[in-house]
Amino acid sequence: MGTISLKNISKSFGSTQVLKNLNVDIKDGEFLTLVGPSGCGKSTLLRIIAGLEQQTSGDVLIDDKVVNKIRASERDLAMVFQSYALYPHLTVRRNLETPLRLRDYNSFERLPLIGNFSPNKKNKTESINQLVNKTSETLKISELLDRKPGQLSGGQRQRVALGRAMVREPVAFLMDEPLSNLDAALRVHMRSELSELHNSLKTTFVYVTHDQAEALTMSSRMAVMIDGNLLQLDTPQEVYDNPASLSVAQFVGSPKINIFNGSSDSSGTVSILNLNLKRKSSETNLELSIGIRPEHLEITNQSDENTFSATVAYRENLGSDIFFHVNTEDGMNRIIVRGIPQFTNEISNGSKVNIKRASDKALLFNKEGKRVQFNNA
Amino acid sequence: MQTKEYIGESWKHGILIVGAILVLLPFYMMVSMSLKSQQEIQSISGGLIGAQEVQTFPVCVKTGYSEETCTTKPYIYNYWFAFEKAPIPRYLMNGVIVTFSIFIIQVLVALPCAYALAKLRFYGREFVFSMVLFCLLIPVHGIALPLYIMLAQAGLVDTYSALILPWTISVFGIFLMRQFFMTVPDELIDAARMDGMGEYSIVWKVMLPTAIPALLAFAIFSVVAHWNDYFWPRMVITGNRDLFTPPLGIREFRGGIDSDEFGPMMASIVTVTVPLIVAFIIAQKRFIEGITLTGMK
Numbered sequence: 001m002g003t004i005s006l007k008n009i010s011k012s013f014g015s016t017q018v019l020k021n022l023n024v025d026i027k028d029g030e031f032l033t034l035v036g037p038s039g040c041g042k043s044t045l046l047r048i049i050a051g052l053e054q055q056t057s058g059d060v061l062i063d064d065k066v067v068n069k070i071r072a073s074e075r076d077l078a079m080v081f082q083s084y085a086l087y088p089h090l091t092v093r094r095n096l097e098t099p100l101r102l103r104d105y106n107s108f109e110r111l112p113l114i115g116n117f118s119p120n121k122k123n124k125t126e127s128i129n130q131l132v133n134k135t136s137e138t139l140k141i142s143e144l145l146d147r148k149p150g151q152l153s154g155g156q157r158q159r160v161a162l163g164r165a166m167v168r169e170p171v172a173f174l175m176d177e178p179l180s181n182l183d184a185a186l187r188v189h190m191r192s193e194l195s196e197l198h199n200s201l202k203t204t205f206v207y208v209t210h211d212q213a214e215a216l217t218m219s220s221r222m223a224v225m226i227d228g229n230l231l232q233l234d235t236p237q238e239v240y241d242n243p244a245s246l247s248v249a250q251f252v253g254s255p256k257i258n259i260f261n262g263s264s265d266s267s268g269t270v271s272i273l274n275l276n277l278k279r280k281s282s283e284t285n286l287e288l289s290i291g292i293r294p295e296h297l298e299i300t301n302q303s304d305e306n307t308f309s310a311t312v313a314y315r316e317n318l319g320s321d322i323f324f325h326v327n328t329e330d331g332m333n334r335i336i337v338r339g340i341p342q343f344t345n346e347i348s349n350g351s352k353v354n355i356k357r358a359s360d361k362a363l364l365f366n367k368e369g370k371r372v373q374f375n376n377a
Numbered sequence: 378m379q380t381k382e383y384i385g386e387s388w389k390h391g392i393l394i395v396g397a398i399l400v401l402l403p404f405y406m407m408v409s410m411s412l413k414s415q416q417e418i419q420s421i422s423g424g425l426i427g428a429q430e431v432q433t434f435p436v437c438v439k440t441g442y443s444e445e446t447c448t449t450k451p452y453i454y455n456y457w458f459a460f461e462k463a464p465i466p467r468y469l470m471n472g473v474i475v476t477f478s479i480f481i482i483q484v485l486v487a488l489p490c491a492y493a494l495a496k497l498r499f500y501g502r503e504f505v506f507s508m509v510l511f512c513l514l515i516p517v518h519g520i521a522l523p524l525y526i527m528l529a530q531a532g533l534v535d536t537y538s539a540l541i542l543p544w545t546i547s548v549f550g551i552f553l554m555r556q557f558f559m560t561v562p563d564e565l566i567d568a569a570r571m572d573g574m575g576e577y578s579i580v581w582k583v584m585l586p587t588a589i590p591a592l593l594a595f596a597i598f599s600v601v602a603h604w605n606d607y608f609w610p611r612m613v614i615t616g617n618r619d620l621f622t623p624p625l626g627i628r629e630f631r632g633g634i635d636s637d638e639f640g641p642m643m644a645s646i647v648t649v650t651v652p653l654i655v656a657f658i659i660a661q662k663r664f665i666e667g668i669t670l671t672g673m674k
Contacts, residue, residue: 052567073573085568089586102573164572176564 001063002028002171002204004049009058011044018044020228021058026172031198031205035215036225037251042208043176045225049206050174051075063171073102078165082177084157086149092160093132093145099168100128135167155186162197172204179214191217212252216240224248246369249291255323257291257363258335264288268375270364273308273328275357279374281364288372289365294323296361297337299344299353307354310335315349317341326353407650411643414451418639427451434458436638455640456648459630462641465648467619468626472649475540475610475622476603482545483599484592491554492580496566506555512548518608525612535620539613544603550595557591558584593660604653623649 004026011019018041026032034042047053049060051072059066067075078099086095101110104127109118136142139159149157158178165173179187179194195218198205209215215222216236223233232244243249249257262272268280272290281288300307310326313334322339324347337355339347347353364372405425410418413427415434429450437447437458447454459465493499494506524543525534533539561584569579585592607624614620621629627649630642 047567050567050571052570072567072570077571079568079571081564081568083562083564085562085564087565087569087583087586089589099572164568 003061003063004172004204004206005059005061005064006045006049007059007061009045009048009060010056011041011048011053012056018228019048019055022228022230024223024230024233026204026206029202029204031195031207031218031220033207033209033215033219033222034225035209035212035222035251038210040225041228042210042225046079046174046176046206046208050077050079076168076171077174078168078170078172079174079176080161080165080178082180084149084161084178084181086157086160086164088149091146091148092136092141092152092163095149095160096132096135096145096163096167097128099164100131103168104128131167131169135163138166139163154182155190158182158190166201170203172206175205175207177209178207180209180211187214194218213254216252224251226251243291243363244371246289246291246365246371249363249365253293255294255336257293258297258333260290260292260333260335262288262290264364270362272362273330273333275306275308277362278359279362282373282375283366286372287367289367289369291363291365292357292361294336294338296358297335298356298358299324299337299339299347300356301354302356303354306359307356309352309354312347312349312351312353315347324353326355407643407646410639411455411647412452413640414454415638415640417451451640455644458638459641459644459648463626463629463645464618465623465626465645468621468623469649469652471620472604472623472652474537476600478537478541479544479603480596480599482541483547483550483595486546487550487554487595488585488588489577489580490551491558492576492584494551494555495558496561496563497576509548509551509555513552521609521612528613534613535615535617537620540610540620540622543609547595547599549598553595554588554591557588561587597657597660600656601653 006024009022109115109121260272264281270277314325316323324337417423417427433448610622
């Protein structure tokens with residue numbers, strides 16, 4: 001079992017409120033990502049779950065038990081830190097053993113020398129060794145056990161930090177941006193490894209990141225947090241396709257979603273630039289922000305009532321895709337369009353292009369950033 | 378161009394060499410005088426080690442040793458007579474007992490204090506820390522008399538406690554370790570808490586091992602200061618020769634039976650200085666290596 005519930009959690013540092021009345025239910029075995037820009041309070045929330053920080057108000061429940069007053073070490077959670085936080089003076093083996101020694105040995109058995117006289121210590125040491133060996137085989141760090149953290153590469157330290165969390169077989173893993181100190185290639189690789197690890201352990205993971213790509217690739221559900229508020233909690237696909245607000249739409253997705261200014265008339269017809277959308281807005285006579293993701297815009301040769309023209313300002317070639325940053329003719333919007341290399345290779349900076357949008361993909365937001373639905377959508 | 382650079386480099390080295398000579402000259406004099414005879418010392422002759430002629434030393438004879446014992450080479454006589462005249466091993470042992478007791482208690486006090494000041498949030502922390510800084514400004518000599526009176530009232534004059542107790546709380550140590558602990562990432566402490574360590578375990582099992590380089594630096598300050606201290610032992614050790622620390626012991630050679638005898642005096646000073654120098658040559662390597670925090674990032 002490993003369910004975690006947060007009920008009306010608020011946290012203030014002095015007069016600044018960093019978490020505003022959050023409610024989250026994390027299911028057993030779920031990979032939940034807390035994602036948001038820096039300073040949104042996601043790490044604080046994780047530390048509150050861990051018991052390293054005390055919430056100002058609200059309850060934390062682990063397996064339906066209120067743990068507000070229970071110390072971090074007794075909550076049976078394991079945490080992986082951004083800087084790995086390995087003990088620099090201990091070998092990898094001792095780093096992995098430490099949480100087990102503290103949990104399994106009693107205070108007499110932890111004493112140097114005379115602790116060895118305790119009759120049970122031998123059995124306990126045996127089982128600790130087994131756990132350490134098992135974990136290090138799972139993570140392929142067996143050959144590193146006698147080294148110190150200073151002699152390891154970033155990726156190896158990452159594994160050791162994971163190992164130190166795993167040996168305890170906790171009810172849930174808490175991870176605070178564990179991949180952000182790795183280089184780009186290794187980070188992508190570790191993403192898949194973490195997902196596989198989660199599949200094989202079937203333990204609850206709570207994962208904090210500012211990288212929306214990590215959230216989208218790994219999580220079963222993601223919680224988007226901005227400025228201490230929980231804006232949306234849903235599956236990655238749902239958050240991407242159906243963002244609840246403008247800030248969520250802008251935060252999730254890379255490159256960023258394009259936002260156009262537009263409006264709806266009395267019949268609910270939405271107009272942007274020179275185009276009218278087929279679907280009708282549920283709210284009429286409204287100033288709107290219309291979001292269209294770069295992959296839903298396309299460069300075409302035709303020019304008809306579904307296209308608008310623009311000038312290429314900058315061309316960003318990623319190999320598999322080319323992203324064109326274009327200025328619309330009225331000069332009001334700078335937008336990003338995805339192009340497929342084989343069709344758009346010749347287009348260079350400064351050329352004029354026609355842009356067509358894919359139908360049924362636009363998202364409407366009102367001026368407060370709230371989502372506006374289409375009629376019968 | 379090349380020669381110009383050489384000249385530019387050489388004058389820097391020139392200044393450094395002059396500085397080094399100025400610093401090392403007293404040590405050279407000390408070693409040299411500990412090897413030479415009284416006549417050579419007074420006439421400033423004989424170079425580093427003197428002629429080493431076998432001779433009979435009058436002070437020795439006056440002290441009551443046989444003429445045969447007192448007839449030997451100067452360097453043998455100087456060191457032999459230094460150890461004969463004063464119980465130097467006893468003084469050295471006192472020095473070791475006092476400096477190490479002071480250092481160990483200082484660490485026992487300073488580490489938890491520094492940890493609390495650097496890493497724990499509590500009401501009044503900044504005030505306490507400013508008090509620590511304020512205490513750095515109080516000169517030892519200013520509070521020597523009240524301290525002495527307190528020790529006297531407690532009946533502790535002429536004991537090891539009098540030598541050790543007043544120095545056990547080192548504000549400098551607290552300050553130095555606090556500054557070092559500020560650089561230790563909070564995450565390391567959080568990790569230890571998650572693993573189930575209490576705050577005291579964190580201090581001794583996590584902070585202490587990472588702080589070895591800073592602790593060695595502090596050890597140098599502390600041990601040198603208290604090994605060489607003359608002022609305080611002179612005040613609180615009034616009669617009992619068994620409690621003399623090395624600097625007090627050297628005083629034994631001042632104003633001998635008929636005159637100051639520099640040879641044995643310098644020999645005793647060399648004996649007192651050598652343990653420190655050896656200790657630092659050994660510690661130097663550890664000092665540079667240290668346990669770096671590279672395992673952290």
